Amino acid sequence: MGDARRYHQLSSPFPMKRGGALRGARVAYETWGELDADRANAILILTGLSPSAHAASNAEDPSHGWWEDMIGPGRAFDTDRFHVICVNSLGSDKGSTCPASNDPATGAPYRLDFPELALEDVANAAYEAVTGMGIVRLACLVGCSMGGMSALAYMLLHPKSVRTHISVDTAPQAQPFAIAIRSLQREAIRLDPHWNNGQYDDASYPEHGMSIARKLGVITYRSAMEWNGRFARIRLEPDQREENEPFGFEFQVESYLEGHARRFNRTFDPNSYLYLSRASDWFDIGEYGEGDVLKGLARIHVEQALVIGVSTDILFPLEQQETIATGLRASGADVDFVALDSPQGHDAFLVDIENYSRAIGGFLATLNP
Amino acid sequence: MGDARRYHQLSSPFPMKRGGALRGARVAYETWGELDADRANAILILTGLSPSAHAASNAEDPSHGWWEDMIGPGRAFDTDRFHVICVNSLGSDKGSTCPASNDPATGAPYRLDFPELALEDVANAAYEAVTGMGIVRLACLVGCSMGGMSALAYMLLHPKSVRTHISVDTAPQAQPFAIAIRSLQREAIRLDPHWNNGQYDDASYPEHGMSIARKLGVITYRSAMEWNGRFARIRLEPDQREENEPFGFEFQVESYLEGHARRFNRTFDPNSYLYLSRASDWFDIGEYGEGDVLKGLARIHVEQALVIGVSTDILFPLEQQETIATGLRASGADVDFVALDSPQGHDAFLVDIENYSRAIGGFLATLNP
Numbered sequence: 001m002g003d004a005r006r007y008h009q010l011s012s013p014f015p016m017k018r019g020g021a022l023r024g025a026r027v028a029y030e031t032w033g034e035l036d037a038d039r040a041n042a043i044l045i046l047t048g049l050s051p052s053a054h055a056a057s058n059a060e061d062p063s064h065g066w067w068e069d070m071i072g073p074g075r076a077f078d079t080d081r082f083h084v085i086c087v088n089s090l091g092s093d094k095g096s097t098c099p100a101s102n103d104p105a106t107g108a109p110y111r112l113d114f115p116e117l118a119l120e121d122v123a124n125a126a127y128e129a130v131t132g133m134g135i136v137r138l139a140c141l142v143g144c145s146m147g148g149m150s151a152l153a154y155m156l157l158h159p160k161s162v163r164t165h166i167s168v169d170t171a172p173q174a175q176p177f178a179i180a181i182r183s184l185q186r187e188a189i190r191l192d193p194h195w196n197n198g199q200y201d202d203a204s205y206p207e208h209g210m211s212i213a214r215k216l217g218v219i220t221y222r223s224a225m226e227w228n229g230r231f232a233r234i235r236l237e238p239d240q241r242e243e244n245e246p247f248g249f250e251f252q253v254e255s256y257l258e259g260h261a262r263r264f265n266r267t268f269d270p271n272s273y274l275y276l277s278r279a280s281d282w283f284d285i286g287e288y289g290e291g292d293v294l295k296g297l298a299r300i301h302v303e304q305a306l307v308i309g310v311s312t313d314i315l316f317p318l319e320q321q322e323t324i325a326t327g328l329r330a331s332g333a334d335v336d337f338v339a340l341d342s343p344q345g346h347d348a349f350l351v352d353i354e355n356y357s358r359a360i361g362g363f364l365a366t367l368n369p
Numbered sequence: 370m371g372d373a374r375r376y377h378q379l380s381s382p383f384p385m386k387r388g389g390a391l392r393g394a395r396v397a398y399e400t401w402g403e404l405d406a407d408r409a410n411a412i413l414i415l416t417g418l419s420p421s422a423h424a425a426s427n428a429e430d431p432s433h434g435w436w437e438d439m440i441g442p443g444r445a446f447d448t449d450r451f452h453v454i455c456v457n458s459l460g461s462d463k464g465s466t467c468p469a470s471n472d473p474a475t476g477a478p479y480r481l482d483f484p485e486l487a488l489e490d491v492a493n494a495a496y497e498a499v500t501g502m503g504i505v506r507l508a509c510l511v512g513c514s515m516g517g518m519s520a521l522a523y524m525l526l527h528p529k530s531v532r533t534h535i536s537v538d539t540a541p542q543a544q545p546f547a548i549a550i551r552s553l554q555r556e557a558i559r560l561d562p563h564w565n566n567g568q569y570d571d572a573s574y575p576e577h578g579m580s581i582a583r584k585l586g587v588i589t590y591r592s593a594m595e596w597n598g599r600f601a602r603i604r605l606e607p608d609q610r611e612e613n614e615p616f617g618f619e620f621q622v623e624s625y626l627e628g629h630a631r632r633f634n635r636t637f638d639p640n641s642y643l644y645l646s647r648a649s650d651w652f653d654i655g656e657y658g659e660g661d662v663l664k665g666l667a668r669i670h671v672e673q674a675l676v677i678g679v680s681t682d683i684l685f686p687l688e689q690q691e692t693i694a695t696g697l698r699a700s701g702a703d704v705d706f707v708a709l710d711s712p713q714g715h716d717a718f719l720v721d722i723e724n725y726s727r728a729i730g731g732f733l734a735t736l737n738p
Contacts, residue, residue, distance in 0.1 A: 112615050176600040176622040177593035183623045184584050186616050188557070191577040197615060208560040212581065215553050224546035224686065231545040233653060246481050246566060247555050247643050251650065253545040254552045274616050281620070284602060314683065317593065 004030045004060035005053060005088075005095045008129035020115035024104045027125045028088040028095025029053050030061075032071055033079030035133070043077060043140045043364075044130055045086040046122070046147030046154070049276050050268045052094035055086040067144075069353045076361035082139065089150065090125035091117040091275045099198070099271035111198040117275045119146070119283045123154035127161065137163055139367060141302075142360075144168040144349055145316065146276065149283040152324075155300040156288055164367060165305040165328070166360060168349050169313055171320040172293045172327065173284035178315050181220050182277045185213035189270050198271050206270050211261040213273065218260045223312035223345035227253060285327075297327025306363040308338045308356065313346040336363060373399045373429035374422060374457075374464045377498035389484030393473045396494045397457040397464025398422050399430075401440055402448030404502070412446060412509045412733075413499055414455040415491070415516030415523070418645050419637045421463035424455040436513075438722045445730035451508065458519070459494035460486040460644045468567070468640035480567040486644045488515070488652045492523035496530065506532055508736060510671075511729075513537040513718055514685065515645065518652040521693075524669045525657055533673040533736060534697070535729060537718050538682055540689040541662045541696065542653040547684050550589050551646045554582035558639050567640050575639050580630040582642065587629045592681035592714035596622060654696075666696020675732040677707045677725065682715040705732060 005028040013021035030053040035042060045055055045067070056071035057064055071077040077084050088094040091114070099114040106113075130138065141162040143151025148170020155162050171178070189195050192209030200206055231253040240255060242248035249255050289295025305328045309321030318339055325337040338359045342348035349356050374397040382390035399422040404411060414424055414436070425440035426433055440446040446453050457465040460483070468483040475482075499507065510531040512520025517539020524531050540547070558564050561578030569575055600622040609624060611617035618624050658664025674697045678690030687708055694706040707728045711717035718725050 173602065175593065176596035176602070176620065177588070179602075179620050180584075180588050180596070180622050180626060183618070183620070184581065184588065184626070187584075188581055190616055191581070193562070212553065212557055212560070215549075215556075216585070219546070219549050219553065224544065224683070227545035227549070233542065233545070233548075247559055247647060249552070251545065251548050251552070253549050257549060257553070278616060286602075314593070 002061040002063075004058045006030070007095065008132045010090075010097075010125055010128050014125070014128075016115045017118040017120040018116040022097055022115065025090070025097035025101075025125075027090055027097070027129050029129055030055065030058065030086055032056055032058055032077075032084040033082050035083040035135070039133075039135045040137065040139060041081065042083045042085060042130070042133070042135045042138050043142060044126065044138050045077075045084065046126060046141070046143040046150045047086065047089060048145035048147055049280070050092070050264075050273070052092070053086045053088040055084075066350065070357060070360070076357040076364065078361070078364065082364070085130065085133070087126040087129050089122045089147075089276060091122065091272055091279070093269035093272045096125070098269065099275055100269045111271055114271070114275060117279050119150045119279045120153045120157060122150045122279065123157060126150070127154055127158050130161075137161055140164045140166060140364065142166040142168065143170055145170055145346065146280050149280065149285075152285050152297070152300065153283070155302060156285065156296070159301060163303050165300075165302045165333075166363065167305065167307045167321065167324050168356070169309055169316050169321075169346055170324070171316045172297060172324050173286055174281045175320070179281045181216060181315065182281055185216050186274050186277055188212035188216070189274060195270060200270065205266065207265050210265050210268075210270055210273070214261045214264040215257040218257055220315045221345060221347040223314070223343055225312055226343040226345065229343070231256065293323060294327045294330065297324060298331045300328060301331055302328065302333050304334045304336075304363075304367070306336045306338065306359060308340065308349070308359055310340045310342050310345065310348040312341070312343055313348070315346045371430040371432075373427045375399070376464065377501045379459075379466075379494055379497050383494070383497075385484045386487040386489040387485040391466055391484065394459070394466035394470075394494070396459055396466070396498050398498055399424065399427065399455055401425055401427055401446075401453040402451050404452040404504070408502075408504045409506065409508060410450065411452045411454060411499070411502070411504045411507050412511060413495065413507050414446075414453065415495060415510070415512040415519045416455065416458060417514035417516055418649065419461070419633075419642070421461075422455045422457040424453070435719065439726060439729070445726040445733065447730070447733065451733070454499065454502070456495040456498055458491045458516075458645060460491065460641060460648070462638035462641045465494070467638065468644055469638045480640055483640070483644060486648050488519045488648045489522045489526060491519045491648065492526060495519070496523055496527050499530075506530055509533045509535060509733065511535040511537065512539055514539055514715065515649050518649065518654075521654050521666070521669065522652070524671060525654065525665070528670060531671055534669075534671045534675070534702075535732065536674065536676045536690065536693050537725070538678055538685050538690075538715055539693070540685045541666060541693050542655055543650045544689070548650045550585060550684065551650055554585050555643050555646055557581035557585070558643060564639060569639065571635075574635065576634055579634050579637075579639055579642070583630045583633040584626040587626055589684045590714060590716040592683070592712055594681055595712040595714065598712070600625065662692060663696045663699065666693060667700040669697060670700055671697065671702050673703045673705075673732075673736070675705045675707065675728060677709065677718070677728055679709045679711050679714065679717045681710070681712055682717070684715045
């Protein structure tokens with residue numbers, strides 16, 4: 001399999017919001033389409049918790065990306081018009097500097113000596129990558145899920161760096177239900193004896209904790225409504241059952257979760273998971289508005305915005321998207337708010353490509369790059 | 370602390386739905402109010418997953434019960450009029466025969482040799498206790514949460530044994546979202562090395578698994594709306610934080626969950642948890658209606674029913690209560706359906722005493738015992 005990643009060296013030291021600094025750090029990114037002569041047609045996509053920068057296939061890496069059907073010639077992110085960039089979050093192990101990277105001060109992996117990570121750091125690292133490409137102003141900044149929170153930080157910390165914004169299934173601050181879910185995911189990892197305070201290796205790996213964390217993630221990324229139609233009470237075939245496993249899986253929904261956990265395990269570093277998950281809990285745009293989310297949002301200035309949410313999302317409920325739309329509108333932006341009824345819950349943006357394409361493609365078609 | 374439990378010896382052998390039988394088994398129960406001369410004023414309450422038969426204080430046990438404010442003279446379950454009985458579920462460790470009980474065949478605890486448990490077995494054991502008290506027909510059968518499913522089984526398996534029914538925050542079948550949540554709770558226990566295939570003891574106890582299971586339970590028993598108002602993003606005071614605990618708790622909602630887990634751990638047997646949790650997943654009134662839930666419900670005949678649900682319940686969503694109401698109505702019952710907007714989610718019946726009292730007290734006031 002090819003590798004389309006490029007790397008941007010961050011300023012060194014790269015100061016972190018909560019203290020400390022990284023030295024010699026970098027972020028990985030991929031691009032699609034051509035940057036025009038005045039560098040005004042760039043779209044940056046900031047990702048959710050675990051995706052890599054490989055949002056779509058390209059010449060160097062023909063494997064499917066995590067938003068494959070959204071990016072390409074004639075697609076919602078039309079690469080005949082736009083230069084699309086996706087950055088792997090700082091702290092993620094998909095090419096960017098992260099807890100599994102070597103600390104230049106010691107020559108050994110950071111693990112839990114990685115400095116505390118905030119989404120503001122993720123935003124600042126992405127901003128450095130964009131400006132490093134000579135792009136002064138993005139045509140559009142797109143943030144999905146956790147990436148939507150990073151995008152708010154980006155726009156707030158770097159005024160005038162973004163013309164328009166697309167906010168996808170995200171939130172202006174972490175609310176207690178989402179904090180509870182993420183805290184429990186982290187606890188499942190921390191309680192796994194193989195986590196060992198971050199000192200695991202391939203032979204002794206917190207597979208059980210990661211499995212529970214991922215399953216809890218998938219449960220909250222989808223919706224009960226979707227599963228009623230998809231799984232109902234369908235049992236596994238006898239040959240799919242685990243023999244002699246007390247309380248082993250019996251329903252299709254259980255093996256669906258197990259499949260998700262198996263595909264996830266060992267593809268995402270547990271310490272990266274912990275750092276990025278906690279960063280999501282910490283995020284609160286209200287910090288920039290004297291504790292008031294709307295005041296924080298009002299400090300963000302873009303020309304136009306599209307805010308999309310889904311009525312079945314229990315992790316980032318629709319009311320939070322409405323708040324983003326209201327806040328950006330109050331600061332003078334021309335805001336489209338799209339509330340979808342996709343049954344797939346928070347993950348709708350990865351699954352209901354038809355509706356997301358229509359909303360995002362329609363919004364981008366109105367821009368004159 | 371006193372003990373108000375009485376015990377009913379089940380028939381021996383007591384056949385189990387999925388095969389096997391218990392010998393010398395019993396269920397614990399408590400009562401409030403007087404049984405009238407013709408034994409026609411009895412109300413039976415079937416409980417959720419973990420509560421004991423101690424639904425309210427009484428002379429022998431003055432400690433608060435789990436539905437304390439609902440039961441007593443002048444309360445919704447008015448003990449001046451009714452004889453209220455609460456049975457501890459078969460399989461639960463609060464006095465009834467359960468996996469921690471001694472198997473008379475071996476003299477050692479059953480543990481995982483306890484036969485597979487279904488809610489139909491829970492219902493049959495409760496029915497034996499009631500008939501053992503000389504009660505031919507209950508004035509009212511009440512089921513909360515899991516107990517609501519047991520109650521449906523009770524009425525279907527024992528025609529003419531119930532005059533009226535109160536269904537509280539329950540479901541006619543387990544749907545995949547609830548199965549997924551419960552399966553993950555069981556998995557957290559099973560993956561705890563101290564569970565040891567059910568062979569734990571006080572010194573080596575699956576505390577981590579039980580803690581994760583309980584927290585996941587509490588997350589799904591309450592609602593995001595309630596927590597937005599109650600916890601928002603309030604931090605713990607520095608002296609409440611765990612020093613030097615990487616990724617330790619920081620938000621009030623996290624310590625709220627931790628408090629719940631600590632109070633629960635070692636008060637409920639992990640194997641009981643597994644057996645009753647799986648029984649909930651298995652339950653499907655549709656089994657008695659050629660796969661059709663409404664046909665199954667139509668086989669239940671009561672004079673009157675009250676069906677209550679809460680719009681914020683994500684575990685037993687309101688649509689499932691509507692289905693119960695529709696099905697019982699189709700079989701000729703006079704059904705009141707009450708949809709509450711209590712913010713407390715599934716647990717509203719334990720918290721929003723005002724609204725549940727009004728609905729239940731109002732319904733029972735119309736009965737002529």
